[in-house]
Amino acid sequence: MAPRKLYIGRKVRELRQAHKATQQGFAEQIGISTSYLNQIENNQRPVSASVLLALAEKFQIDIAEISQGDSDRLLSALTETLSDPVFESYVPNLQELKLVTQNAPGFARALISLHQAYRHNSEQLASLDDTLGRSAISTEPTPYEEVRDFFHFVDNYIHELDIAAEKLATRLGLSENEAGAALPAYIEERHKVRIAKGGSDEDLIRRFDPKARVLFLNPYLPASTRNFQIAFQIAELEVEAMVSQIAERANFRSSEALEICKMGLRNYFAGALTLPYHSFSTAAMELRHDLELLAARFGASIEQVAHRLSTLQRSGAKGVPIFFARIDRAGNITKRHSAAKLQFARFGAACPLWNVHQAFESPGRIIRQLAETPDGVRYLCVATELTKGGGGFHAPQRRYAIALGCEIAHAGHFVYADGLDLGNRAAFDPIGISCRICERVNCPQRAVPPLKRHLFVDRNRRGILPYAVT
Known part of the structure; x- marks a missing residue:
């Protein structure tokens, strides 16, 4: 297969402008002619391997990052x-x-x-x-959709908050100490906030009384959720100015979207504080992304671990590019992010052939799947069903599934690939993104015809589908 040509003119031009260099001066630094640089910046010619190496050597950039020619x-x-x-x-x-x-x-x-x-x-x-x-x-679009797209297009990584959270985690020694003891002690000493049990009649996870300086937490919360909620409160007390600046730069259409984004940014800080970037990413590689072992090591939940894995996109220290999603029992994607080629549909439900739906049939188990999308890219997919309850027999139970995975080239970094026949193409299930844009013409699970394809109905023949896609 011929190597992929890289047309990254905009990135090269931005790099040159960031260094306040003329085309002539920049071209001399990387050893090419001014006319060649001009053609590169206008995407008239691709970037060669030698130019890419020169850019990396002269300007200390990450080749993998700049060579991503498209988003x-x-x-x-x-x-x-x-x-x-x-x-x-x-x-x-x-x-x-x-x-x-x-x-x-x-x-x-x-x-x-x-x-x-x-x-x-x-x-x-x-x-x-x-x-x-x-x-x-x-x-x-709804405020929620606006915010979801904001996180999606910033690669689900917020550098300023991640760095601030990691610095605080280092100060508190959270990679070694028990967060359940360190976080309450810190918020009381630093911010004079006392942790108390919420009333048994309160249907709330958390409630903060700013006048009394008391954070009330539901007494039936698991330790991982309790730690996360304390970290969330620390975000509101310490990095609110940073949160506001980031949210305001997004130029949301409504005040509702602005506030939802701020909530998401505080959640981001909480996740980055309880699961500090370098210690967590190192452990992820060491434990081969075993969700249960990572959860046990950091005192976190399976969902917190899976979500954090999807944020490991720091320049120069990126983790394995994975996709992550949370799906309800109706097939609606309520959380989504992908650093891999697999991208989730913005409209419609998830593909019924995807193993995430099977997770509801096997509560408590981790389901594995080898899958191939219509573009020929193959993936390792992992899914599990989660239940959130608490509060006794009569309390409502929330059930949903989470899914994550990677392109097959990275499967060796995942314990879930062990024992699977990665080299056998027949072992891969054909999946799509959503029926409305899926190109597969003979899918037995197709719910609706694909857009922009003509249908043929033969009254003398009937297959699994009542029509043929031409």
Whole structure:
């Protein structure tokens, strides 16, 4: 297979401008002609291996980071957007899409936002008889969707908060000490906040009384959740200015989205404090991403560990690129992030052939799957069902599944790959992203026809599907 050509003109231009260099001066530093550099910056020629090495040597950059010529997240979202029938008169090829995401990412995001507003408008109009007279029709994405896209497109990694949390964790010795003792002691000594049990009649996880300086926690919380909630309160007391700055830079459409983002950023800090970056990423490699062993070592929950693994995207110290998602029993994706090529659909439910659905059938077990997407990329997929309850027999039980995995090239770093026949292509299950954009024509689990494909119905023949995809 021929090596992939790298068209990274925008990144090279940004690197040159960051060093306040002219094209001539920059070209001399990396040993190429000014005209060649000009062609690179305008994506008229790809970057050669020798130029890539020169960039790394002269400017101390991460080759892997700069050689990522396109954003898989943005490319996936743009591809899904343009698959809508409203764009049926225009079918861009992959190279066109990559050029847009590489050179005009802002334009790509604007088009995605516009399409999202169009979808909301269409969905509202389709149910006009139900909504008329009861609610105004909105064409904008919900605040929750806005925030979810914000985290998705920043690679689920917030550098300022991660560094601040790791510094505090080092000060407290959280990689060695028991967080259950260190965090309450710190918040009381540093912020004069006392930890107390919440009332038995309170249906709350946490409640902070700023006047009395008391943090009330549900007495039935597991230790991992208790530690996380204390870390969350520390975030509100120590890094609120940083949280506000990050959220305000996102330019959300509404105050609701701004507040939801701030909540998410405090949660991010809490996760980074209880699972400090370097000690956690080192342990992840040492324990081969064994979720249960990592949870035991850091006193965290399985979900906290899985979510933290998806944030290990620090420049120069990146972890294995994984995907992570949380799915409810109806198949709705309530959390999603992918540092791998696999990108989750923004609309619709998850593929029914994905093993995450099987997790509900086997509570408490970790389910493994070898899977291949329509683009030919193969993955190791891991899923498990989780139940959250507490508060006794009559308390509601929340059930959902989490899924994570990696491209098969990284499977050796996961204990879950042991014993699987990674070299046998027949061992891989065919999965898709969602039915509406999946290219597989003979899938027995297809729920709806794919967009932009013609259907043929033969009254004299009937297969598993009542139509054929042409």
